[in-house]
Amino acid sequence: MPNIRRKIGRLIGRGQPKLSRQDYKQTWNSISESEDAAKMAVAGxxxxxxxxxxxLATKRMLEETVGVRPDDVILEIGAGVGRVGAVLAPVCRKWIGADVSAGMVRHMRQRLAAxxxxxxxxxxxxxxxxIADASVDMVYSTIVFMHLEEWDRYNYVREAYRVLKPGxxxxxxxVNQLTDAGWEVFExxxxxxxxxxxxxxxxxSTPQELINYLTRAGFEGIRNFDRERYVVVYGAKPQRSS
Incomplete structure (x- = not known):
């Protein structure tokens, strides 16, 4: 997979900050000083x-799975510079882009000012x-869990449950470790x-890992499928309040 090899070459070539994996804020602030640097860090x-x-491809994926509705309040976890927000904001009531990095948030605000x-x-x-309890209709996080520790992935799933309205x-x-393409990334x-x-x-991740997070957080109607080298998992908060 040549694009993976090129990206890895860039990673190795950079001077590495003396940060642990859990230092999310310091890490992403350090690589988002400029908009181009932020975009390179996120997408290469x-x-x-x-x-x-x-x-637009992510928007289509959301439409085909959880749905995107005109009256939705939508929250993205790990919104970066607003790549997906730029195509979702025009078709929903409100789009909230949450990110750990002040730099990313600054770029996002400028890019989505319209x-x-x-x-x-x-x-x-x-x-x-x-984000307030039960204030959001749909939460999504795409190409972000790969940068998080497993405990923190689950924390976000639990937090998504908290901020979502019933239903x-x-x-x-x-990246799906069980597919050949995902295993190539792993190796x-x-x-x-x-x-x-x-x-x-x-x-x-494995499909079982992500399904387990949603199950244990209380989601229902959980579904999953493979998309190229990714695994997609989605579900809904029960209609009853909890």
């Missing part, structure tokens, strides 16, 4: 046309504390010498 490129295309219903929010990296929907994804990252692995290097 700065091509605006490609950014729009991939944002959308008065877009609200960038800085979070701690471990919870959704700024609200959750979508998450990650390529394993080959990086441990002392040179960046704190934000991607880690894989």
């Amino acid at each position: 490129h700065t091509d605006e046309a490609l950014y729009k295309d991939t944002g 959308f008065p219903n877009a609200e960038p929010v800085e979070i701690s990296g471990f919870d959704l504390a700024p 609200g929907r959750l979508y998450v994804d990650n 390529a990252h394993r080959a990086i010498p441990p002392q040179k692995r960046p704190p934000y290097i991607s880690k894989t």
Whole structure:
């Protein structure tokens, strides 16, 4: 997978900050000083046309799974510079972009300034504390769980349950360790010498892991499927309040 190898080459070539994987805020602030640096860290490129295309692809995926409705309040966990927000804000009541990095939030605010219903929010990296209970219709997190420890992935699933209204929907994804393409990512990252692995290097999941998180957090109607090298899992908060 040549694009994976190129990205890994860039990771190894950078000077590595003396940060642990759990130092999410310091890590992502350090690599989002400029908008181009932020885009490279998230996607490995700065091509605006490609950014729009991939944002539209994510929008289609959400429409096909959890649904995107005109009256929805939608929250993205790990919104980066607003790649997906730029295509969702025009079709929902309110879009909230939550990110751990003040730099990402700054870029997001500038890039989405034309959308008065877009609200960038800085979070701690471990919870959704700024978001009120039962105030959101749909929560999603895409190409973000790969950068988190397993406990913190589950924390966000629990927090999504808290902020969702009864009947609200959750979508998450990650690189699927059980597919050949996902295993290639796993092996390529394993080959990086441990002392040179960046704190934000991607880690894989299994479908069982993500399904377990949603199940234990209380979601129902949980479904999953493979999409290229990713696993997608989604479900809904029960209609009854809890």
